[in-house]
Amino acid sequence: MGKRQRDCVDCGGPVGIIGRQRCGRCLSLKEAAVKAPCPGCGKKRVLQAGTGRCITCSRICTECGHPVRSPEVTLCRDCARKARKRAAQQPCPRCGRPGYLREATGWCGSCSRPRQPKDPPRVCDGCGQLRPHAGHGLCSACWQRRPERPFVAGENLIAGLADPPAWLGELIGHLAAGHSPARACTLIGQLGRLLDDERLNHPQALLERARLPGRSMGPLARGLEIFFTERGLALATDHTERLAAGRRRRRIEAVPEPLRPAAEDFNTFLLRSRERARRAGTVPRADVTLDIKLSTLRDLSQHVCARGKRDWALVDVHDIETFLAAQPKNRPRRLQIARQFFRFAKNHKLVLVDPTSGLSAKAAKGFIGQTLTLDQQRRLFDGPPTRPSTRTRLCWASSPCCTAPPAARSATCD
Numbered sequence: 001m002g003k004r005q006r007d008c009v010d011c012g013g014p015v016g017i018i019g020r021q022r023c024g025r026c027l028s029l030k031e032a033a034v035k036a037p038c039p040g041c042g043k044k045r046v047l048q049a050g051t052g053r054c055i056t057c058s059r060i061c062t063e064c065g066h067p068v069r070s071p072e073v074t075l076c077r078d079c080a081r082k083a084r085k086r087a088a089q090q091p092c093p094r095c096g097r098p099g100y101l102r103e104a105t106g107w108c109g110s111c112s113r114p115r116q117p118k119d120p121p122r123v124c125d126g127c128g129q130l131r132p133h134a135g136h137g138l139c140s141a142c143w144q145r146r147p148e149r150p151f152v153a154g155e156n157l158i159a160g161l162a163d164p165p166a167w168l169g170e171l172i173g174h175l176a177a178g179h180s181p182a183r184a185c186t187l188i189g190q191l192g193r194l195l196d197d198e199r200l201n202h203p204q205a206l207l208e209r210a211r212l213p214g215r216s217m218g219p220l221a222r223g224l225e226i227f228f229t230e231r232g233l234a235l236a237t238d239h240t241e242r243l244a245a246g247r248r249r250r251r252i253e254a255v256p257e258p259l260r261p262a263a264e265d266f267n268t269f270l271l272r273s274r275e276r277a278r279r280a281g282t283v284p285r286a287d288v289t290l291d292i293k294l295s296t297l298r299d300l301s302q303h304v305c306a307r308g309k310r311d312w313a314l315v316d317v318h319d320i321e322t323f324l325a326a327q328p329k330n331r332p333r334r335l336q337i338a339r340q341f342f343r344f345a346k347n348h349k350l351v352l353v354d355p356t357s358g359l360s361a362k363a364a365k366g367f368i369g370q371t372l373t374l375d376q377q378r379r380l381f382d383g384p385p386t387r388p389s390t391r392t393r394l395c396w397a398s399s400p401c402c403t404a405p406p407a408a409r410s411a412t413c414d
Helices: 024-034 077-088 139-144 149-159 168-178 182-194 205-208 219-230 239-253 259-280 285-308 319-326 327-345 373-380 388-394
Strands: none
Touching: 024 205, 149 168, 149 182, 168 205, 168 219, 182 205, 205 219, 239 259, 239 285, 259 285, 259 327, 285 319, 285 327, 319 327
């Protein structure tokens, strides 16, 4: 240590370097307090304010984010090489894409290569027209319609499998009979990929793997389900139940928010009633019946909310009458569904009074169309006819002119 210059401002010890305020011990303690473990390298360093890492880990490539050691470089080695290649590329005058232009042609490499010559068109053996050849002397359209294609593809599939299932040949015939040759070949190709994926090839497992996510299970899964269930090799999937549950969910979500809890409870009640009917051996409600009930309840809830009522307990007979009057021909069914819902709501203490109790589903008897007044009828019958057919159409069968012999009838009567 050199000559003492001053005392340390923290501990009072000697400071031997000109311009320093602290001794070496206090200075090292202050630096250690500022350091923290770096998230990049894990070492104790002074972290930068902008990146939260040490100064070495803060130098990263602007393209890929990999560390860069030199403070003068902004790109890593790989990104710098790619940048030099991009700088050397130019847009091709023919295709417009960036590439390395050839001196001989002035185009990029793909445009400079000679094209493979196409086969000249031939006369198709199937349709007899001069068209490009697709295979076996046929054009593309005739080749796609060739009925032997699915069976040839099935034979190739069976020959390529180490242990083909016993039912594979019959399944290929089933797919060929239910689809066009082109679609059957596509399905056989998908089936081959499923059989060759080193998984269990049991019919039930194969059917589950062939199903597509979404509302449609796919043509291959439908064909496999029909084939396996008819022969007792697998159980039917729950795809129909999934679609029905999705339809019910969409109808319930269309009910306005204040009235939706009661609609969900009514849906649960309908499903429980169907399960009880199945256990009892009676005829349960079909999915289409539940869809109709929930659709009617959705329309009723929207109608009630449009009239400014946000609670089922506020619905009265006038709301039900206006709802039924919107579709007069559908009045009996809509009234029956409304009665069932409000009967359920009253039993579960959602409403105090059933607004459908005094309504009738019978339509009014008699003629309800447009009629003429008495004055209009007198002018029509007594006035001079402008068209001879008018008096003929309005003539009653019981009038004297119609009951008279043909020779005695008037000129205006047939």
